[in-house]
Ligand code: SF4
């Protein structure tokens with residue numbers, strides 16, 4: 001096999017029909033600008049925390065809106081809330097607010113379990 005210097009990632013699959021989207025819907029109500037996200041990755045590319053950790057904010061918010069919440073609370077605490085991602089988002093998504101609300105929703109989720 002030829003070594004191209006990279007590997008194609010294994011495909012991830014999820015079922016939106018069986019996913020629990022309650023928290024994702026709550027997030028969209030709290031931060032309506034998130035409906036405009038086109039998943040371009042500009043937020044991840046500019047992220048301050050990304051320079052020092054493997055934090056990937058696009059992966060985190062995409063997982064959240066797909067109902068894949070496992071491990072996200074731990075990931076979200078890598079964010080320093082500097083707001084740089086909000087400044088560069090081409091769609092005007094209020095990412096700082098999005099992150100704060102994801103943390104709050106996940107915290108309340110833990111309390112009710
Ligand atoms: S930069 Fe904005 S539009 Fe692009 S993935 Fe991030 S939140 Fe979505």
Ligand code: SF4
Nearest residue numbers: 047079080082083085
């Ligand atoms: S607010 Fe958080 S996610 Fe956004 S650039 Fe700063 S550290 Fe990264």
